[in-house]
Amino acid sequence: MAESPTTSPDTPDDEDRRDFLVIATSTVGALGAGMAVWPLIDQMNPAADTLALSTTEVDLSPIEAGQSITVVWQGKPVFIRRRTAAEIKAARSVNLADLLDPEEDKARVKKPEWLVMVGVCTHLGCIPKGQKGTEPKGEFGGWFCPCHGSHYDTSGRIRKGPAPKNLPVPPYTFTNDKTVKIG
Amino acid sequence: MSDLNLKNPVLKWIEYRLPIFAFLKHETVDYPTPKNLNYWWNFGSLAGIILVVMIVTGIVLAMHYTAHVDMAFGSVERIMRDVNYGWLIRYLHMNGASMFFLIVYIHMFRGLYYGSYKAPRELLWMIGVVILIAMMATAFMGYVLVWGQMSFWGATVITNLFSAIPLVGDAIVTLLWGGFTVDNPTLNRFFSLHYLLPFVMVGLVFVHLWALHVHRSNNPLGIETKTDGDSIPFHPYYTIKDTFGLSAFFVIYLGFVFFAPDFFGEPDNYIEANPLVTPAHIVPEWYLLPFYAILRAFTADFFLYIPFSWLMSAQLAGVIAMFGSLLVLMLLPWLDTSKVRSGKFRPYFPYFFWIFIADCFFLGYIGATTPEGWRILGGQLGTAYYFAHFFVITPLLGWLETPLPLPESISAAVTKKGGDG
Numbered sequence A: 001m002a003e004s005p006t007t008s009p010d011t012p013d014d015e016d017r018r019d020f021l022v023i024a025t026s027t028v029g030a031l032g033a034g035m036a037v038w039p040l041i042d043q044m045n046p047a048a049d050t051l052a053l054s055t056t057e058v059d060l061s062p063i064e065a066g067q068s069i070t071v072v073w074q075g076k077p078v079f080i081r082r083r084t085a086a087e088i089k090a091a092r093s094v095n096l097a098d099l100l101d102p103e104e105d106k107a108r109v110k111k112p113e114w115l116v117m118v119g120v121c122t123h124l125g126c127i128p129k130g131q132k133g134t135e136p137k138g139e140f141g142g143w144f145c146p147c148h149g150s151h152y153d154t155s156g157r158i159r160k161g162p163a164p165k166n167l168p169v170p171p172y173t174f175t176n177d178k179t180v181k182i183g
Numbered sequence B: 001m002s003d004l005n006l007k008n009p010v011l012k013w014i015e016y017r018l019p020i021f022a023f024l025k026h027e028t029v030d031y032p033t034p035k036n037l038n039y040w041w042n043f044g045s046l047a048g049i050i051l052v053v054m055i056v057t058g059i060v061l062a063m064h065y066t067a068h069v070d071m072a073f074g075s076v077e078r079i080m081r082d083v084n085y086g087w088l089i090r091y092l093h094m095n096g097a098s099m100f101f102l103i104v105y106i107h108m109f110r111g112l113y114y115g116s117y118k119a120p121r122e123l124l125w126m127i128g129v130v131i132l133i134a135m136m137a138t139a140f141m142g143y144v145l146v147w148g149q150m151s152f153w154g155a156t157v158i159t160n161l162f163s164a165i166p167l168v169g170d171a172i173v174t175l176l177w178g179g180f181t182v183d184n185p186t187l188n189r190f191f192s193l194h195y196l197l198p199f200v201m202v203g204l205v206f207v208h209l210w211a212l213h214v215h216r217s218n219n220p221l222g223i224e225t226k227t228d229g230d231s232i233p234f235h236p237y238y239t240i241k242d243t244f245g246l247s248a249f250f251v252i253y254l255g256f257v258f259f260a261p262d263f264f265g266e267p268d269n270y271i272e273a274n275p276l277v278t279p280a281h282i283v284p285e286w287y288l289l290p291f292y293a294i295l296r297a298f299t300a301d302f303f304l305y306i307p308f309s310w311l312m313s314a315q316l317a318g319v320i321a322m323f324g325s326l327l328v329l330m331l332l333p334w335l336d337t338s339k340v341r342s343g344k345f346r347p348y349f350p351y352f353f354w355i356f357i358a359d360c361f362f363l364g365y366i367g368a369t370t371p372e373g374w375r376i377l378g379g380q381l382g383t384a385y386y387f388a389h390f391f392v393i394t395p396l397l398g399w400l401e402t403p404l405p406l407p408e409s410i411s412a413a414v415t416k417k418g419g420d421g
Helices: A012-042 A085-092 B009-017 B020-029 B039-062 B072-081 B086-113 B122-145 B149-164 B169-177 B184-215 B234-259 B286-297 B314-335 B349-368 B374-400 B410-416
Strands: A056-059 A068-073 A076-082 A114-118 A141-145 A150-153 A158-160 A172-176 A179-182 B032-034 B231-233
Touching: A012 B039, A012 B086, A056 A068, A114 A179, B009 B020, B020 B234, B032 B234, B039 B086, B039 B184, B039 B234, B072 B086, B086 B122, B086 B234, B086 B286, B086 B349, B122 B149, B122 B184, B122 B286, B122 B314, B149 B169, B149 B184, B149 B314, B169 B184, B231 B234, B286 B314, B286 B349, B286 B374, B314 B374, B349 B374
Parallel strands: none
Antiparallel strands: A056 A179, A068 A076, A076 A114, A141 A150, A150 A158, A172 A179, B032 B231
């Protein structure tokens, strides 16, 4: 700016006015740019049809005690196991102090017989084995992840291996005795 | 021209090894620009900006689009209904294409009026024509991706143009299709090329700007800048003028996007492609209509065709004329015999300039309507005039016309206030 305070129009007042205009213009411009960019970012979030797939209803009537089924919910496998009395007992007799991610079995089920959880290993996202009778169930009779050797018990809790957390329990409700709605 | 004085040590480190900041300052900030540019000179930067808008929205659309004949149409509808802001992004892209052509056509007509294609800017102009041709190819292939009825039948008609080539025509069309009709392989390659060509265009735009910055912008007086007084730095004078023009343009562009998004479109393209049913009336997008009219003008009894009828079919002549109507622009710097650039100093040129624009609009109207009755002859006369403008009127006018005296300099024209300046 020119340094001739008495004759130049660049008086301190004028500079304040100019600063105000620059800041106001830049602010409105930045807000506008942000608003213009937002749709370009938000388009990467799940689309309406993807969100519409966010609940899954499952008919439980064909499942016998000791059997498991895998259903798809939001593109992920959900394990549903109808646990035997022995499995429930094993899950409930564990000392919480022995667990890597201490959580009571009661807190993980709505009905002791039905264990519902997302079948994605909490280590790096593989699907643990143990759903079929022929598959390895790990040292604790639950599930075993073949990728990096994580063992889950009959409540789906991590017992041994690199995984940090128990298999997560999705939100679900029993719409009647034989039907469960996941999500 | 002030010297670059970097304070940031990181920038200094970079500048010492790669003088990019000095380059940018020299070419975009200090860049001396004629001080008399009017608003018609806004359209170059507008074209560059809309190219960026098209690339950004296009990359985003490609994240959701499926290039398969069974899924393409549905994936576009999914973008419109389900993807967050998908409707907005697609309408920006769709209307952006029309805006791009509108801007570029105004940019070109400005060049025609003020003689921006004349020496030493011939190559700059020719690169521009190449950009226009690349735009047309890109727009055509993008239109096919939607896989509506117009997409499919437009693709069929345009690819069949190549069948007019003697001997190898059919083989070329089969090669373009990757099959025996427009089908999935065609759609896939069009998607690939539609994604590629805009980046080729970015490269061409850089060469265009490079050539521009050698001899710098033409101006409404069409005379060279002679003294420092004739030019002003690009920044802030033209950055602010371009920003103002950009704001005005966005009002129009977004007006279409939000209030009339299908204004430029054809309703038939919201019907999924059906290889067994041709729509009653096929028209290309508006920006191709004049060229489409030229193509259709060539019937066996067209007076321009008869001298060539021993040599080729009317179909081939139409195809050659259509491509020729673009390529003739390449020859324009040599067809124009007038040494005076700006139409302001040419007493008769402006009349022919406006008649030529009217002819382009007229051909656009002919291209949009069915070729029946008087419109057949009308299209043929319009086509004949289009070529006559370049091959007869432009060379003759330069010989016959006596131009008005040119001002001594840009500054002189402003200060005297006597002439047309």
